[in-house]
Amino acid sequence: MCRTKSKLIMIKTIKNSKDSEVEITELMKPINSNFSGKIHGGYILNLMDQIAFACASKYSGKYCVTASVNTVDFLNPVNVGDFLTLKARVNYVGNTSMTVGIRVESENIQSGKKTHCNSSYFVMVAKNEDGSNAEVPKLHLYESEDVRRFIRSKSRLETNKLRKKTYSQESFDYKEHLDELKKYNVHIDPKLLD
């Protein structure tokens, strides 16, 4: 906070994305695998949620909650005995929310071969001690790659908002879509066609 002649100006903290970076590596154990020796997707999601929390909390200096998880595509299976490395950083900030980008890679210990397993984006909201949402620091866009990540996240959030609005129960008229559905693998109940 800074006091000029007559005004009290709040100066917002500015942080680099690098200040938010967190990395964890875990050995994949049989207890988290399915019957074919592959690690359960839910276990990996749990690790991703933990690193998103750590990353957003580190950046904001507040405890955070998960508001939303963007699509997670599992590109390759993870085997028991692999190392799994998760890397996270803040890509975008709003007023109280942050988009955390997470990259997950597995590594075969014997061959050293690394495989990209998935990338995903978690929206986290910072909380004050009384449970209200807390303002987060301004993000310093230092490199061109920071700008690309910021704009990509902004665009993803806008698309999600638009989709929610388009398909809200209040505004969606199913009759407008019945013709289009004829080419899909569905049987439309006759009562919907009346």
Ligand SMILES: CC(C)(COP(=O)(O)OP(=O)(O)OC[C@H]1O[C@@H](n2cnc3c(N)ncnc32)[C@H](O)[C@@H]1OP(=O)(O)O)[C@@H](O)C(=O)NCCC(=O)NCCS
């Ligand atoms: C997510 C949550 C904090 C939103 O808070 P809120 O006060 O209801 O909502 P607001 O509309 O003020 O949103 C706060 C911020 O979150 C963002 N946000 C909220 N829901 C979002 C969503 N689904 N996707 C993306 N951003 C979202 C808003 O855009 C806003 O961002 P900004 O301040 O940077 O502009 C609140 O709904 C909550 O606590 N949910 C439960 C979280 C939780 O328990 N997670 C663990 C799962 S068990």
